Amino acid sequence: MNDRLLRASGIDVRFGGVHALRDVAVSVGAGEICGLIGPNGAGKTTLFDVLSGMRRPDAGAITYDGRDITGRSSVWRARRGIRRTFQRRQLFGELTVADNLVVAQEWRGGAGSAVRRRRRERAAAVLHTCGLETLAGSYAGGLPVGQARMVELARALVDPPRVLLLDEPVSGMTAQECGVLAAVVRGAAREGCGVLVVEHDVSFVMGLCSRVVVLDRGGVLAEGTAAEVRADLAVREAYLGAGPAGV
Numbered sequence: 001m002n003d004r005l006l007r008a009s010g011i012d013v014r015f016g017g018v019h020a021l022r023d024v025a026v027s028v029g030a031g032e033i034c035g036l037i038g039p040n041g042a043g044k045t046t047l048f049d050v051l052s053g054m055r056r057p058d059a060g061a062i063t064y065d066g067r068d069i070t071g072r073s074s075v076w077r078a079r080r081g082i083r084r085t086f087q088r089r090q091l092f093g094e095l096t097v098a099d100n101l102v103v104a105q106e107w108r109g110g111a112g113s114a115v116r117r118r119r120r121e122r123a124a125a126v127l128h129t130c131g132l133e134t135l136a137g138s139y140a141g142g143l144p145v146g147q148a149r150m151v152e153l154a155r156a157l158v159d160p161p162r163v164l165l166l167d168e169p170v171s172g173m174t175a176q177e178c179g180v181l182a183a184v185v186r187g188a189a190r191e192g193c194g195v196l197v198v199e200h201d202v203s204f205v206m207g208l209c210s211r212v213v214v215l216d217r218g219g220v221l222a223e224g225t226a227a228e229v230r231a232d233l234a235v236r237e238a239y240l241g242a243g244p245a246g247v
């Protein structure tokens with residue numbers, strides 16, 4: 001019985017002479033929040049590109065619900081509930097915050113005022129959950145970075161995902177915004193969503209995630225509960241000692 005919702009194994013990616021990922025295995029179960037940490041250039045975003053279907057790995061396989069999806073496109077995966085946010089801002093700046101969330105539901109098709117109303121109501125509910133209701137009518141392009149990141153999270157949640165890949169979601173957020181984001185992510189996990197979070201703020205990751213994977217130079221250096229990873233001396237030397245404070 002395979003209880004891992006999304007699983008990658010034996011993943012290899014090369015960019016010319018750069019071996020960005022080497023024999024990497026990660027997985028996330030339904031309702032689990034898993035952290036992915038490691039220094040700059042470790043391969044975290046590249047791994048998200050592979051999991052979301054934006055980059056075909058040179059070797060390795062991805063399974064979803066136990067089925068091989070290695071050859072499936074990013075659109076195919078997104079439509080079946082594997083959603084991501086990006087390290088760089090990716091909102092439609094010329095649309096309002098609410099419209100960014102409405103657009104994210106339109107791939108389902110359908111028209112008419114009842115459908116539109118339902119999508120607006122769903123957008124409003126998620127904006128409320130994320131503490132963004134007062135920004136619904138604001139243009140997304142004008143938001144400060146912390147609020148924009150929260151809108152990206154809201155957009156990823158508006159059509160409920162089964163797997164959520166968050167690439168540095170709290171960069172640029174205030175401490176208060178970080179708290180809101182953590183609560184929202186926990187809420188999604190309680191509803192069964194499996195979450196993978198890439199984040200440089202180690203104390204944030206340790207507080208949020210039940211399991212942590214450490215990537216270093218394209219390989220998995222350590223993996224375990226937050227406490228186990230904290231205790232791992234090799235990890236301390238390779239990353240935590242030189243990384244941001246908070247461990």
Ligand SMILES: Nc1ncnc2c1ncn2[C@@H]1O[C@H](COP(=O)(O)OP(=O)(O)OP(=O)(O)O)[C@@H](O)[C@H]1O
Pocket residue numbers: 015018020038039040041042043044045046047087
């Ligand atoms: N499109 C690309 N072409 C060539 N090299 C790339 C490309 N994307 C990433 N790389 C290289 O692959 C390695 C892994 O990069 P990646 O962006 O996945 O790291 P990361 O862990 O997300 O780093 P950061 O913490 O800075 O975001 C780095 O050496 C990077 O320079």
Ligand SMILES: [Mg+2]
Pocket residue numbers: 044045046087
């Ligand atoms: Mg990155």
